[in-house]
Amino acid sequence: DEILRQTIRKFAGQFIGKGIKLDYAPTELRIVTDSKWLSFVIEQVLSNALKYTNNGSISIEVQSQAILTISDTGIGIEPEDLPRVFERSYTGCNGRADKKASGLGLYLCRRICDNLGYDISIESAPGIGTTVRIDLSKPRSLYE
16 A cells, blocks of 8 residues: 555646546555565556546556556557557557657566566456556466
């Protein structure tokens, strides 16, 4: 919760400026991790959610077994782009239209999660929104 609160505070002005509702309640989740790198991942996911959500809401919750879920009601990701969003330098249709997208954010998130031993996944539908899940329940060994 400390990592989440710090990140939410960092983006508070953008939530207010865009009129985006935040659905968040303390998770009561405690994990042993590298807080700096997990913060980077959460910041990147929230930044993307804010960038591609023009109205509606963003929710942060923990689902069963410590799966951190960040969902938005944004523009979504095209089905043909979805399998490649974690590739280096891949921006997809929406990223190319944005002109500020580098294709590095989600790539770095995947690399960091791999190094921390967490699984990260993404689901999305155009016009409906995007959900990113980070499975914090059982960090994999780097030697698996």
